[in-house]
Amino acid sequence: MQHYPESTLYVVATPIGNLADISLRALHLLQLASVIACEDTRHTQGLLRQYGIEKTLLPVHQHNEAEAAVGIVERLQRGERVAYVSDAGTPAVSDPGARLVAAVRAAGLRVLPLPGASSVTTALSAAGIAQHGDSGFIFAGFLPSKAGERDQAVTGLLAEARAVVILEAPHRIEALALAMAPLGQRLITIGRELTKQFEEIATVTADGFAAWLAAGAQRTRGEFVLVLHPAAQALPADDGSRVLILLLAQLPLKTAVKLAADITGAPRNELYETALKLKNEGLVSPSNKD
Template sequence: MSASFALALQAAREAAAAQHYPQSALYVVATPIGNLADIGLRALHVLGLVDAVACEDTRHTQGMLRAYGLDRPSTQLLAAHQHNEAEAAQAVLARLQQGQRVAYVSDAGTPALSDPGARLVAAARAAGFAVVPLPGASSVTTALSVAGIVEDAGFVFAGFLPSKASERDAAVQVLEAETRAVVLLEAPHRIEALARALAPLGSRLVTVGRELTKQFEEIASVAAEALAPWLAAQSTRTRGEFVLVVHPAPTEAPVEDLRVLKLLLAELPLKAAVKLAAEITGQPRNALYAAALRLRPGD
């Protein structure tokens, strides 16, 4: 066990042990998306309490459990990934029928959100077993929390767009008509193709979260048409896992408000000019920021 988590395990026992954890229940446990310290106290307690842990990748999960001092024999780790989830669900149901507690974790974040888990949960619920959620880290909410979207219109979680170019382009055309924010996920080997596909969205802002919560975390907001050049500007920008938030389509500011913004941009840095322009004109910052990127594409 990493010595840094010894106190965390003690805190987990003190904070969570007195709560009720029914037998014959499936516990859906969110795990960190990169930083091991983001584990919840109740998650730590349950991962030590359950009779078995079903997981997307047994080697990955064993390494995580070992870091927390919760090492388990291989017989207590059940592989349940996208290729065998239906079959694995039957193995989990058999354990639940025996009165066991079983936890399910994906490789990172909250299960069943572009990760396996949904079929397992559906099978457990259909069989009449309790399914207990243990909330925690999610790349979706992590990215949204730093995107700075002030419009209260909700968001759409689209996950991974199709890998085939024609299907991906068709999906982007649908996305273009969406007035709410859209959250996308992407792998490093496909991020450049996705950036090119998003270019037709023009000045619509995209907040890129790369390697969220990890040592080399990077977060930036750029116009969709500038995303591919932004990635190409540094070789490291195509590495790691990506979450992208496509901002709501901005409402065009009136000409007079754009004049105010342009005058401020001549004297102030972009972010300061946008902030002040929003205070003067009452226009949404997102719309003014997108307009500022068009007026000063080099920033």
């Protein structure tokens, strides 16, 4: 049986859209808490009413988090249970809450997280990215809103081989799509309005992202979570040649080179030169003439 100690800050995840995604633990704790601290009192009041919960709400947002933390620490020291929720999902990831948690821990008080919905893991689960070795992923959150800084951040992604999770608001999504075009054929899984009525999930190439948005008027609406897929890993040169030889036995030279480059990540011009050398030396015989 779960124990809910007093003098504890409870960091509570709430739905990112679908109200049915609230956990039973979260509902119980929100009823049990002395007060509920939240990012937006109006939003949280509306959310709690959906579950039949009436509580005193304390505003704790990015503009007052440090000051509000002092008052919450005092409440905890008096033996209260304080729950903290952000507007949606798991607090203190891309939403406020981290400073509050740090202040409570610095005061020697306990912080207990109640896991639940997260747009980050929701998007990753639908992206179909297999994790190999130490590839993993990184969470970039919201990229800079200013064009120059945003372009610089996207340029940095060119050198990032791992998957990257990015969040974006609807009024900036078109600018971000244009900025990501230089990533070329690297895949992006787009999660729009996740768990909500008009949820949409699609995987496109980075240079086709802007066109995907333009294909439907509704596609620029709602909150976005993007998963930039890992960069294609080039196989060792010997593997590239081995794949090329197998393909040349069945396909025309140009087709075999293209497929070998797609499969191995090796440079196409190098594979083409290798194919010509193999052909000239009589080591392979393409099935058709190019």
